[in-house]
Amino acid sequence: MKKGYKVTDVKREKKIGVAAENVEELVAKSCKKLGFNVSCADCRLFVAEDGTQVDDDDYLATLPPQTLFILLKNTEKMVTDFDYYYEMIRSQKKEYIDTGAAAKEFLSTNLKEKFKVFQKYIAAGDDAKTMLSERAQDPGWFEGLELSEKTKEQSMSKRVKERMRGYYYKTKTALQSSDIYIHSKNGRGKKLIDQFLTDLRNILDSHKYNETYFNRKANKNARICDERGLFQCGGLWSADKCLYEGEHVINPYRSREERIIFQTWNLDHKIELSRSIIPKILQAIDGLYSGDIKCMLCDKGSKVGGIEADRYFLQIFTRENLKLVHIVCHYKGKHDAESGVYTLCKKCYGGQSIEYN
Structure with a gap:
């Protein structure tokens, strides 16, 4: 019986x-689909996750459907998923280093076992x-970073600023892709969104x-x-603390490896940006746009007013x-926490500011 891989x-x-x-x-079809210009006899098949060679049908039968394999030519060397993705992160390829995407993809399954391997780099x-x-003082820590980054603190500050810019541009892209931005009469919806983005x-x-x-x-x-x-770690979005007390800790100032691994840590929105905050902004x-405002301060209806951008700033950043x-x-599932429609009538709008850390 055939299985899909x-x-x-x-x-x-x-x-x-x-x-x-x-x-x-499996080898014959893979060789053809991948465009290998060699004989199937000159190819070898390995399990991507741990590097185990698959050369008999009995072992193949024990593997579940959708197992990922690496097909190699005889001249090529097997590289496991961990070695491949970790080296990709270490090599500072920008498309992965900005978000830790490679590490996140690798760590999407069997987290406990894979983090045991990452812990070796941290312990070292x-x-x-x-x-x-x-x-x-510590040139190895800065390997792969721009020469303008002179101190660890400056570099780490730059990393958080990159994350904040990411949240801003995610918000901007979503708002500017909305129907009200693209199709509003006389471009008024576009002007309102552009003004909100400027304020933010x-x-x-x-x-x-x-x-x-x-x-x-x-x-x-x-x-x-x-x-x-x-x-x-602060723990799950709805929890007061991390359940893995003493285990989920990291010091990216200690080594280059920890600095890189730190990028797999997330600044998690308790009230979700895509599912709740952006829809409420819209x-x-x-x-x-429609002149139907409910003021969050005086609780009165109004036709004219504004948006309390500070409130959304607090939630996004x-x-x-x-x-x-x-x-x-x-x-990554849906959080049971909601944003709000933070609009103010003309009388209450202006001079409103919120304190934040």
């Missing part, structure tokens, strides 16, 4: 689906170098993209880590709604 080559550039009954059929870090700050960006600029969050030398109340640079803008979490504690 996934097969790729050593470069992981193309992934194909193959239905096969035995190893010979030289703690004596943790408190060193300047590039000249100005608040973000004025608070320097919350660059202090990852800076261990910042004020205690302005940073997430301790004075040595140690970060602890609802608020629609109220302005600050620790009022963000929690730093280990990838194991990043719950």
